[in-house]
Amino acid sequence: MQEQVLPAELNEYQRKAVFNDSSACLVNANVGSGKTTVLTAKVKYLHEACGVNCEDMVVLTFTNKAAGEIRERLGAMRDQGELVQMRYFGTFHSVALQLLRERLPVQQLGYTPDFLVMDPEEELDMALRLIQDRKLQIKYRNRLKKRLEQEDEEAVPSENGREKLPSPPGRRIQDDMPVLLQAMKEEKRARNRMTFADLIRNTEALLAEVEWRPAWVIIDEVQDCDAWQLALVRRLLDKGARLFAVGDPNQVIYSWRGSACNVFYTLRTEYQATELSLPVNYRSSASILEAASAFSQYGSSLTGNRERGSKIVVKKHYDPFQEACYLADRIKELLGSGISPGQIAVFYRLQNQSGVLEEVFAREEIPFQVSVKHTLRDCPVQYWLLQVLRFSLSREDYPAGIYALSHKEYGERRNGKPITEKTAAAVLHGEKDLKLPLYERMLAFSECCPSLDSPQALYDYFSLDGYLRPTSASFQKDKGRILAMLESLFRQQPSEGENLPDRLRSFLNDAVLYGLPEQETKEEDGRVKLMTLHASKGLEFSFCFIIGVNYGLIPLRTAGFEEEDEERRLFFVGMTRAKDFLELSYYTNPDNRVMPGESRFIRMIPPELIQEETADPAQGNLQELRKMVRQEIEARQNRAEETLEADLPELPEEPSQPQPAGKEIIQPRTVIHRKYGRGTVIREDDAMMEIEFEGYGAKEFLKAFSAMEFVEE
Template sequence: MELYNEKELDRLNPYQKEAVLDESPACIVNANVGSGKTTVLISKVQYLHHVKKVNYEEMTVLTFTNKAADEIKSRLLAAEPELPVEKLRGFGTFHSTALYYLREYLPVEKLGYTRDFLVIDPEEELELALDLIRQHKLKIKYKNRLKKRLESAMAVRGEEKKVSKYQDDIFDLVRLLREEKASQDKMTFFDLLENANLLLREEIGNSPSPKWVIVDEVQDSDSQQLVFLDRLVSRGANLFAVGDPNQVIYSWRGSAFQIFYTLKHKYRAKELTLPINYRSSSSILEAARCFLQNGSPLTGVREPGNKIIVKRQYDAFQDACYLAGRIKKLHREGTPYGEMAVFYRLQSQSGMFEDVFSREGIPFEVSLKRTVGDVPVLRWCIRLLRFSLNKKDTPSGIYVLASREYGEGISEKKAKEIVCNSKPGASLLFDKMCGFSRICEELGDEEALFSYFELERYLNPVSASYMEDRDAVHRLFQIMFDYVKEQQENREAGMRAFINSSSLYGLDVLREEISEEKDSVKLMTLHASKGLEFSCVFITGVNYGLIPLKTRDMDGEEEERRLFFVGITRAKDRLELSYYTNPGERAMPGESRYIRMIPPRLLEGEEERGPAVSLQELKRQVQEQRTQVQERSLQEQKRSLQEQERSLQEQKRSLQEQKRSLREQEPAPTKRVRHPRYGTGVVVREDETMLEAEFEGYGTKEFIKAFSELEYI
């Protein structure tokens, strides 16, 4: 049966079809928000496979989230139920694909690794770095920013550039850390791409040479990911990349607004556009156009629909109470809870809505990235498994045995002696970890694994958290065995892949990630909303200082505007914005200029508004607001200094009065003397030839002045 034919192409609009059929060596697709980007990407993969006869194994499909990669693979598998999942192993995030190449193709032995290396998170790398600083007595400044400093130092190319501006040993630390990770068979996220890029630079016969490289959300690429992309394309692969420059919201991570321009000119790529938005009403799209930055067309196919509602609230509590009532009303009218979402700029803003919604009985979920590292018992279990699978990982073995909450409860020194000297019989748990590889294939489920390590005794049954810890560990092991089964590998290799996956993506085993299927209101930051859509969206706290945040320069301001664009284009039918008259210290009272940028005819609110603000006027207002903030800050500093000066004057007067009072009250001056043996003492009695002094600890001593060795103080 033909799986991909003309009927599939007929479902696409002309712009989408042009992108799918294009056979240029390099093609960059500017996919506007809601324009069917994922549909085009998947159709491109199917077209290449079924029509152009390109094997799936000859394609590398790169995404920025595990969720996006899973969606692409699940839709392909749904269309072809007989398709073996291992044929799609080149489909994944940049980091997971680099991991796949390093494990399967690239000669990691040249870098001192084995193919069984494990992935660690940045926190564990930081632990290693601090340990190396202590061991080698390195001089490292600003340790509170060590993680960031390591990232910057690792990215430096060329030995001549490796000079610390702080005159410390940061580059020596980077070298030692690289050697230590290799000796322990560990790589971080950064190392996965860095090592893959290093090995891909060489002409190696067995290294991957895909015919097609397909990239989703290409605008989010950082410099390291662009190098990875270039290494693959330089081997003769065709490039097909889709993305939206108006959704560059991760510049702090290294992505840049000019990536489309860079890729287009570097690879002489053909540029196509997907301009038609199928998601939002035309009123919402018209408002969104006010925040476009690259002049690309954004065309909708839907009716105007509801006006955008703007609400003025006193503070976040009043807003949360209003939203609770509004959400209940919309739900009674037929809108599912799962089709409503509340967006805010900062994660700290969610608490108020959680409290009020809980009190009002509104089901909700909070989008909050939590990993096993956030749960002590799971962090301990992961380290337990890591050492069991990799005996070179001595820090994990020491951590497991010396843990105060779990483990053997022994000192770190003793744990280090047991692990480093591989002393059998010194610890039951250590023996279990060392024997894990021999018994691994016989452990059929989570209960067997739990029993093998005798975790019942290590989870502290008398502690208040015992039941919660026990359930969390069982859940972790269950997820791991399900993962191993899906991977269709032997159990030990599958567990190793699971540990790597948990480091790459994190695992929340206590609370599921927000589910689009669950009927509950979603609470999330604007950043977390990217890639999602809802019938009704509430964006809260649209005050200057929150939306947008105060930024240092115009680049930051432009990214804040793109972030707001992402937020409002998540809405399909209804969009509501709120601002506060009493927002707290972080923000300024009153509506943000972003609200004034939207044409008044699109808005429904409590007051008349002036005309919409142009981009030039916006820049002028930004400068005025910055000036006002600076002036207000200077005035506040001036007032503070004046108050400090007044306070100092008052303190000075008070001290002078106290001195006068003490002078009036104090007795005649007391003479003090110092003796080489008795120390400092107080003169009790004195005449022309004799002196008697009292010394603390020695009592009263009498001296002949001429021979006393006393010194007056």
Template sequence: MTISKIKELNEYQKAAVQNESRACLVNANVGSGKTTVLIEKILHLHNKKNIRLQDMVVLTFTNKAADEIRERLKGETAESSEPVGSDELWGFGTFHSVALRLLKEKLSVEELGYTKDFFVIEPDEELEIAESLISENKLKIKYKNRLKKRLEEEMSGSSQGRRKTGPQDDLSELAGLLREEKRRQDKMTFQDLLANACALLRKERRKPAWIIVDEVQDCDEWQLEMIDCLMGEKTCLFAVGDPNQVIYSWRGSAFQVFYTLKTKYQADELSLPVNYRSGGIILEAARRFLQSSQELTGVREAGEKIAVRNHYDPFQEADYLSDKIAELNSRGIPYSDIAVFYRLQSQSGILEDMMARKGIPYEVSLKKTIKDIPVLNWLVKLLRFSLNPRDVQAGVCVLCDRDYGAGITVKEADRYIRAGLEEAADQGLDGPVLAGTGEERKLSGKAGILLKAMLGFRNRWKEYSKAGPEDFADRVMEYFDLDTYLRPSFASFAADRESVRELLKITGDYICEEGAEELAGMGEFLNSSALYGINILKKEIHSETDSVKLMTLHASKGLEFSYVFIIGVNYGLIPLRTKSFEEEEEERRLFFVGMTRAKDHLEISWYTSPGQPNVMPGPGRYLNMIPAHLKEGGGIGPGQAAASGEVRLQELKREILKNREKKEEPNIKEESSKEESSSTKRVSHKKYGPGTVEKEDDTMITVLFDDYGRKEFMKMFSELESI
């Protein structure tokens, strides 16, 4: 019997776990124990209702969330005769990973024209295939800069049944050709995984007993469709989410998910209103950003007020934050309890440089995956074509690549690959291929050798797959003679070689761990890397590492820290400039998510001089939405940063941004004398407010404004008034 902790739950959590209805939606506020309730529900069904784990499908939105649920369930079911992961029928994982496994293992994907060895590709590769089809078939396509979005709509069928009022071109014909070409090359996109799984699930008579969904508010139309396709007459649904945390609508998240599911399945709707994470003051401030009238209560004491800081610009702020974090650590606060959130990934650079300069350990949540590294993107295509010669597009990309391939034209590569495949078909793919064919001889040496190696790789697979990770990497590199293709004379050679070898080691480790000595094992790895990415640069955060966490507000979702700093709350950053009411509402929800990551201490800052285009100086309006009695002011003011710290600020800029042109250090005595001579003269401007005159002559006047930094005017048109 597995162990349940239901006695430790509050009344709202117990009501959700013990709910007996066929469909139940749980509106879970931030910090209310959502994951605990989800796991307790699974245990309750397993222990009390005798539902086998194999008869449940648990759907999440991140692999990390799926792994967390698995690990926690494994601990609870350690002595069970049916541990998690034993012969899963439906599966625990993301929507896409569950769809992938069903298509590979359970559903008759052959009915759709695919084989069980199909590969998963990213949307960018689908676009490459589409562009190739446009060229081959001389199709007329308008607005090619919007082709990706238009194709998604056309392929999903969202445009069906509507009278065409948009551009009249060959888009429908392209969509049909693209579907056929993907079948021919045995490839599916992420959207295809869900669409094809849904098409086959509709025909399945056997359905899961229970569907359990985490973060249901993030479902898009295809994910809602997959839920519906999994539902049978006796299937039950339990879904948990928070409408106030819808922050991914740009990915296609459907609006009003709770209303849609509640109406469709006549679901009970329960709530988890009690927040166990944040102090009372943080929660009271966060309530100002809720977009519904739902209750949000906490059990913790009020705690400290929210600190609001004004920094002259991001450089001065990075200097301040580094010193502040070092001081917190000296008081015994672990670095891992501290996080800095920002709106755009580009904001992390200054923080990284300053913390590295001051010896503060940090980690950046930046998922730079295989497709972001050119040499690895090329290597993956090489392996894919080697395993699946029908993937002509990948083979063409390998041979045409000017940096790592042969640099030949698309037409040449396509012609020779097709000729090679015909020769290979005559000889049999398991035998030697391209043994000196005429087409191979027409290729320049590097291209011919590479093509022959790719088409012959399947013959070496079993031998290589039995080696350990290190040996596997060495053998594959030697077989393809990769050192030759990684440009030994280039400065990037060492880094490229290290990245390639690291990826091959990860591949070999996966194959050895899974015991996958067949070609399918390699395919599974490549599909997994396409679905989840492999953070080859290891730029992702690890909660157990004692380091400061730097991340975007989006990346902060689901995490919590004792000390949280949210930087850049200026209009144009937080919130970003938006084009619609819906986008503005999402910006508010995103700020709400960031605030509620803080357990004990929250500090919010803004810039006098943001230094970024389209970002307004001065505090953003979100700061005005927080009541004054919840805020603690102080900190570094703009006058101090701009006047007394200007010289030091310029020095920091020169050190941090080495690629900037060096600036001459200002004369300290000269600047001081100017400030002293004019510091007694205060003026006011109807737009910029009060300020101090720095410099003045017969025609020009320079003013350092308290909230907007330094401005220069012609005296005749300055509109300045003495105060």
């Protein structure tokens, strides 16, 4: 029976992990070793071979993408109708939300089961409003969002997870932050709202109050657990659940988010866990794995099952702009050879490094996609409708109602002008009696729900055409986005006995946890991917370019050994995204924050694995090249003059004014450059040309290497 339920392609290490029957098992999965395959096979094995009900498994992931991938691989179970019953399957936050709504006594904390989840921006808005209303003295308001994440008067989980430790008695910043935190706690309870952090903490606290326990807790990327997520896992295990966790300590790259390197050690020692490994990498060539091994901090060298492949290319560039132009040419070559754009990626350390790449790639008509984290507010019309729906479900949610009515573009208008927040607040609090159709529809929503059985019916109920303004240029686009959002709402299969308000609450919570339909990132084959090293985790590409490998970027300047170690792990993650080809590049003339020359990370790679290509002379140190060219020109002139003097007969001396080397020749000319297009020469001498290009500005070139085409006017 065991053999029948597992894929035949599992290797011996993967099968050993799936069949392990320990009460706690930790699988140290090397990068590219098939951890998702093992985790999926474990779920399938427990259900089909061991008879564990899907409802008795808690499967925890760190991203929606990972949860979706596991669900797709469990397609066979979905066909049998079993996967639908896996109620506690998803990210830590989504599983916590499900538990709080279905099994845990949230009333003990002052909530009702139909509470809604707040996005981080909404939490910040609440804090700013309370500061203003209560006249609180809060320092460093420009860093308030970060302070809300870091400072919390509630207890934090201790290392053993079974007791709580109070917050440190002293605070570095003496202001009204404790008062603000308490006020926010009261406001959230009054509005029946929880933040992301509340979901985890409240679940952990309330699990002790119920008899329910799962049979198994299965965790993907366990190394990324922060203190509160680890406390939640401990609470489940202490109730008698068994543990199966997969992860890689070499990929701990989120310490700023609270993750710690000792998760494996902690769980192994506390629960006497069996520790297994998946040593075989199926993704990268042997050369890439051997180079990446120099940055592996845990376990042995990476083992692969592929051939050696090409060496790691190391290339130097003068600056980011010249690098972007080179990458554009290189990527065009790859695309011309039949490589799919979706198999090419460029990684960088900081998000602001993408700007020059975007500019050059757009001009060169290279299809690209910049991977950035979207927020709900990135689509204003959809966010506005979310607030309309929030207030329609809860009349006590005054901030949502005020936002919906007073929005400058989509809200209510009087005499052709948007109403103010002050007016909207007065209407909601009964201080003003104004006839506002949207307000009346929101108040009557619960009574009209039974008849709203389609996206168009909901659209028409709120008369959204009028608020999207058919005469505006964005009307059709806004209407399409609204209908797409409502269609995704009605596509959800309702639970037994679930009415439209219940479905709406689930939809609103999903929007906060997962994003809106149009904001979901899709891995399109038709675009080259541009992303930070952090965003690259969990992905793979045939051709990877890691740019800016200079000290000050890769690695960033660090204050201690722990930060330095994390920079190494981050570089390790980036290198191991590559399957077939990896190129590293650095600048000889970066900006002031970055050191010129290759980073020590490049020097850590064994030299025999590196192919250091000869850089284009025009991309070297421009000042040194200029000096060398001037010297060569002067030497040639001197030799020519000496030869001429030797060959010519002596003539009577005449006054002369020889032209010194380097004298400027003023002669405006038009040129065509293969990268920058049409330009005008604005300065020229024997060695250099300065040319003004539309959209690029003035650029200096060495005549010896410029490869310019001159246009006859």
